[in-house]
Amino acid sequence: MEVKNKKLILGIVFDAIGMLSFTIPFVGEFSDVIWAPVSGFLMTRMYRSKLGRIAGIISFAEEFFPFSDFIPSFTLVWGYYYLIKKNTD
Template identity: 55%
Template structure:
């Protein structure tokens, strides 16, 4: 997945965050879905940004999805 342009990457990143926030709409099941979504979001971020930036973005996305709230 090679996305060019900083605005396209911004939109994809916001969409990934939006998908993670959708899990909050399902009471009780949302926390379980976050556990499943966290590694997926982290992996997508590593693919979105190359090199060290991608690794850092992946870790940040992973942790952000795992933390409550």
């Protein structure tokens, strides 16, 4: 399997994990305190460039702040990286 496809699958899985906090209203938002730094770290490892560092900060903030974790940041960054910038790896 291509790296591109692996990153897409991982990104969808990571976005799903981030959205799990919606399954337990209000209480689930506290789980984001744990997931936010993990999310930021994973983003920087998936995209090792300036984009990865910026996306890691955005992913951390998106998961950390309440009610904003519905944004599929990993999938959006994948789309930007592979479809808009047309990177290949």
